[in-house]
Amino acid sequence: MVSLEVIFLGTSAAMPTADRSLSSIVVNRNGTLLIFDAGEGMQYNFIRANLGFNKKTLLFITHLHSDHILGILGFLQTLSLQGRTLPIDIFGPKPLHDFIFENIKLLRINLTFQINIHKISDSKGILVEEKEYKILYCKSEHGPGVCSYAYCVVEKNRPGKFDIKKARTLEIPEGELYSLLQQGIDIVDKNRVIHSSEIVGQTRPGRKIGISGDTRPSENLCNFFKNCDLLIFESTFSSNELLKAKESYHSTAIETATLAKLASVHRLCLTHFSSRYKDLEVLLDEARSVFFPTELAFDLKTICVNYKN
Structure with a gap:
C-alpha cells in the first residue's frame, strides 16, 4: 500500500499570525516530498513535521508573491546545514530562476547539493511524469501581470484486484x-x-490531489480539479468581502465550495486565511452550506488520502 498524505506547514494569507505561518504544503507520497510554495520561515514547521532532510524532494511555486517564496532561501540553507546531498528540482514561473540564484549569490549561501530550476511558460501541461504518478499544472487567475499556477498530483491507474x-x-x-x-x-x-x-479485475483509479495557490475561481480550474480526492483551495475571505476578493484576485469560502461541488471533488480543505478572521468557523459554515465535505487547514495538520477501492 502506497502512503499519500498532506501536511500543512503554513495556512495564513499575506501576514502570519500567532498560530499560522505563511503558505506551504507538503504532499508526502511514500517518502517522496512534493512541496507546494515556501512562505517565509517554512523550514521551522518542516523540521517540526519530521519530514527528513535528505529525501527525494521537488518544490513547486504557484506564483512569485513574497508570502509564497521568501522561505525558499532559508529552506535551502537549512537543508545544506543538515548535510543534504540529493539534488532538488524546483518548478515555477520564469523569474524564479533569477530570484533564487541572485539571492544565493548575494547571501553567500553555500549549498551542499544541486538545485535544478524548471521554468513554466505554457498555460497547462505535465511537469513531472514518474512511473506511478504525474504532476499537472494549469494557469490560475491572480491578477494582471501575475503569472500564477495551480497544481495536481495525479496517480496513474493501479492494476485490478488479483483473485x-x-x-x-x-x-x-x-x-x-x-x-x-x-x-x-x-x-x-x-x-x-x-x-x-x-x-485480475478491472484497473482501479489512483488518487488525485489539487492545490489552487492564490486565485479567483474559474471554469478552467473547475475542469482541472475534476474528481479530486482532495482539493486544497484558498479561502482568503468570507462572502461579506466578495468585492475585496475580486479586487485582490482571491476567493471567498462560498466561491471555493461552489467550485468544489461543480468539480465533483470528494473532499475540500480550505486554507490561506486572511488574518482578519479570528474565528474561522465563519468561513467553514459558509463553505459547508454549499459543499458539506469541507474542513479547515491548520499548521501541521495531516490529511491521509486513501484509495477509493
Missing part, C-alpha cells in the same frame, strides 16, 4: 507467473493459456 482463490484453483504456481498476470500479461502454464483478465 488469489481462482489462481490457486487453477493451480498456477506462485511467483513470476502471478507477477505477469498482475501486469496484465497472459501466460502459458501446463500447455494452457491463462488470460490475465481471468484472474
Whole structure:
C-alpha cells in the first residue's frame, strides 16, 4: 500500500499570525516530498513535521508573491546545514530562476547539493511524469501581470484486484507467473493459456490531489480539479468581502465550495486565511452550506488520502 498524505506547514494569507505561518504544503507520497510554495520561515514547521532532510524532494511555486517564496532561501540553507546531498528540482514561473540564484549569490549561501530550476511558460501541461504518478499544472487567475499556477498530483491507474482463490484453483504456481498476470500479461502454464483478465479485475483509479495557490475561481480550474480526492483551495475571505476578493484576485469560502461541488471533488480543505478572521468557523459554515465535505487547514495538520477501492 502506497502512503499519500498532506501536511500543512503554513495556512495564513499575506501576514502570519500567532498560530499560522505563511503558505506551504507538503504532499508526502511514500517518502517522496512534493512541496507546494515556501512562505517565509517554512523550514521551522518542516523540521517540526519530521519530514527528513535528505529525501527525494521537488518544490513547486504557484506564483512569485513574497508570502509564497521568501522561505525558499532559508529552506535551502537549512537543508545544506543538515548535510543534504540529493539534488532538488524546483518548478515555477520564469523569474524564479533569477530570484533564487541572485539571492544565493548575494547571501553567500553555500549549498551542499544541486538545485535544478524548471521554468513554466505554457498555460497547462505535465511537469513531472514518474512511473506511478504525474504532476499537472494549469494557469490560475491572480491578477494582471501575475503569472500564477495551480497544481495536481495525479496517480496513474493501479492494476485490478488479483483473485488469489481462482489462481490457486487453477493451480498456477506462485511467483513470476502471478507477477505477469498482475501486469496484465497472459501466460502459458501446463500447455494452457491463462488470460490475465481471468484472474485480475478491472484497473482501479489512483488518487488525485489539487492545490489552487492564490486565485479567483474559474471554469478552467473547475475542469482541472475534476474528481479530486482532495482539493486544497484558498479561502482568503468570507462572502461579506466578495468585492475585496475580486479586487485582490482571491476567493471567498462560498466561491471555493461552489467550485468544489461543480468539480465533483470528494473532499475540500480550505486554507490561506486572511488574518482578519479570528474565528474561522465563519468561513467553514459558509463553505459547508454549499459543499458539506469541507474542513479547515491548520499548521501541521495531516490529511491521509486513501484509495477509493
